[in-house]
Amino acid sequence: MTLSLTDIGIDPDESIQANLDxxxxxxxxxxxxxxxxxxxxxxxxxxxxxxxxxxxxSIRVLVLEAVSKDFxxxxxxxxxxxxxxxxxxxxxxxxxEFEQCCLRLMPTLxxxxxxxxxxxxxxxxIKWLEGCDIVYxxxxxxxxxxxxxxxxLSMVNNSQPEPKANLISTNTxxxxxxxxxxxxxxxxxxxxxVTQSFPHDLLTHEIRALASSLIEKDRLALxxxxxxxxxxxxxxxxxxxxxxxxxxxxxxxxxxxxxxxRAIAIASFLAGESKPGKGG
Amino acid sequence: MxxxxxxxxGLRLIGFNRAPKRNAIGVELTxxxxxxxxxTRFRDDIKALVIHGIGGHFCAGMDMKDFFDSSTRSPxxxxxxxxxxxxxxxxxxxxxxxxxxxxxxxxxxxxxxxILECSDVVVxxxxxxxxxxxxxxxFVPGGQIVKSVGLMTNKRALSxxxxxxxxxxxxxxxxxxxxxxxxxxxxxxxxxxxAQQEINF
Numbered sequence: 001m002t003l004s005l006t007d008i009g010i011d012p013d014e015s016i017q018a019n020l021d022x023x024x025x026x027x028x029x030x031x032x033x034x035x036x037x038x039x040x041x042x043x044x045x046x047x048x049x050x051x052x053x054x055x056x057x058s059i060r061v062l063v064l065e066a067v068s069k070d071f072x073x074x075x076x077x078x079x080x081x082x083x084x085x086x087x088x089x090x091x092x093x094x095x096x097e098f099e100q101c102c103l104r105l106m107p108t109l110x111x112x113x114x115x116x117x118x119x120x121x122x123x124x125x126i127k128w129l130e131g132c133d134i135v136y137x138x139x140x141x142x143x144x145x146x147x148x149x150x151x152x153l154s155m156v157n158n159s160q161p162e163p164k165a166n167l168i169s170t171n172t173x174x175x176x177x178x179x180x181x182x183x184x185x186x187x188x189x190x191x192x193x194v195t196q197s198f199p200h201d202l203l204t205h206e207i208r209a210l211a212s213s214l215i216e217k218d219r220l221a222l223x224x225x226x227x228x229x230x231x232x233x234x235x236x237x238x239x240x241x242x243x244x245x246x247x248x249x250x251x252x253x254x255x256x257x258x259x260x261x262r263a264i265a266i267a268s269f270l271a272g273e274s275k276p277g278k279g280g
Numbered sequence: 281m282x283x284x285x286x287x288x289x290g291l292r293l294i295g296f297n298r299a300p301k302r303n304a305i306g307v308e309l310t311x312x313x314x315x316x317x318x319x320t321r322f323r324d325d326i327k328a329l330v331i332h333g334i335g336g337h338f339c340a341g342m343d344m345k346d347f348f349d350s351s352t353r354s355p356x357x358x359x360x361x362x363x364x365x366x367x368x369x370x371x372x373x374x375x376x377x378x379x380x381x382x383x384x385x386x387x388x389x390x391x392x393x394x395i396l397e398c399s400d401v402v403v404x405x406x407x408x409x410x411x412x413x414x415x416x417x418x419f420v421p422g423g424q425i426v427k428s429v430g431l432m433t434n435k436r437a438l439s440x441x442x443x444x445x446x447x448x449x450x451x452x453x454x455x456x457x458x459x460x461x462x463x464x465x466x467x468x469x470x471x472x473x474x475a476q477q478e479i480n481f
Contacts, residue, residue: 134436193436195439210444224420225415225420229438231423235423237370240370241370241424244420244423244424251420
């Protein structure tokens with residue numbers, strides 16, 4: 001079944017192509033032949049997409065890719081400057097929401113988030129990758145930690161610069177940004193910025209095959225696996241054991257179609273059949 | 281379940297010996313692993329351990345027939361076995377005073393991965409396969425396994441393994457930090473060579 005984006009509350013945008021087919025939402029950025037400069041409206045759109053698909057069971061996998069010749073060659077500074085003159089709060093809000101989306105919402109989104117990168121990838125593009133679960137890159141993609149964009153991202157949020165991606169050590173990132181280092185897709189895979197790199201001709205095929213394989217998985221198990229990845233790293237070993245026990249119990253209950261005791265109690269309360277708040 | 285050998289002074293081999301189940305960790309095996317580690321931990325004469333699988337596979341993870349939905353084991357025994365598993369993989373294996381070498385061939389899946397993480401050196405055969413297949417069964421990998429794999433590799437590799445359930449080969453496992461070395465001959469022989477060097481050092 002193919003759904004239109006308006007069916008799920010996402011308005012079309014001229015700078016972004018989006019297609020939802022068989023549970024895979026593919027978002028294509030930019031215009032064919034363009035350089036992949038991300039505008040304020042594109043940043044807003046991406047945040048909106050992530051917010052809207054949370055909890056939407058008709059979308060099983062999100063894939064971000066570029067229609068333009070670069071995945072992200074930086075922020076469109078002309079667009080940012082023009083909007084900052086007339087509506088600076090809009091720009092600050094857009095960047096703040098984008099950061100929130102990449103660092104906190106995407107990692108716990110129930111859908112796997114994939115990206116395929118070709119051409120240049122820098123600034124907000126790298127921030128987006130940080131929120132992705134699996135990233136495939138063209139062998140010849142060019143990754144660039146741009147110092148000016150990095151500070152732009154930090155300054156509009158009025159905060160201290162954060163590492164561009166937790167995937168890269170702060171020292172490596174600082175060196176690359178200061179020395180204006182460019183590295184390719186294969187090196188990005190070695191560094192852990194992307195999952196794997198492929199020859200250009202295979203990239204789209206591989207990401208589509210991956211998305212198709214993921215929609216075959218149990219939706220709830222995928223969600224819980226993502227949550228486990230997001231949370232257990234900072235837990236003690238004993239806490240991770242307890243977390244697992246709780247998650248297994250919840251998974252078993254929900255997969256079997258049984259409502260949790262909490263859901264039953266709330267439904268009963270709302271139906272006026274019991275008063276759990278009073279102890280019964 | 282386990283074959284324990286002390287072939288040379290200072291060296292102990294711990295072999296998973298459940299070949300028909302690809303050395304999957306069942307109730308008896310997990311209890312045996314806990315016992316041997318408890319006993320070996322205080323043996324001053326043992327300087328190095330080599331953990332390996334017998335019959336062509338290192339270990340296919342936790343035995344589903346014992347530990348998951350279809351288990352026919354008593355709740356009391358399962359509780360004991362689960363506690364033993366968490367004891368040896370979350371605590372005991374990390375406190376062993378001996379240098380730990382692992383020799384991997386065939387499958388090394390799911391619940392076997394923390395053994396690699398706790399090892400000082402992991403030698404893998406070129407045709408060994410690694411993965412977290414839980415998602416393919418509609419399960420979630422245990423938090424202990426996810427945490428352990430996350431200590432060996434980066435977030436990208438962890439997400440790939442856990443979300444796709446795909447197996448990876450030894451070359452990729454080497455790049456992703458699961459292995460120290462890939463060999464195209466017997467990894468046990470190589471692990472023993474390295475262990476002997478360590479003992480003689």
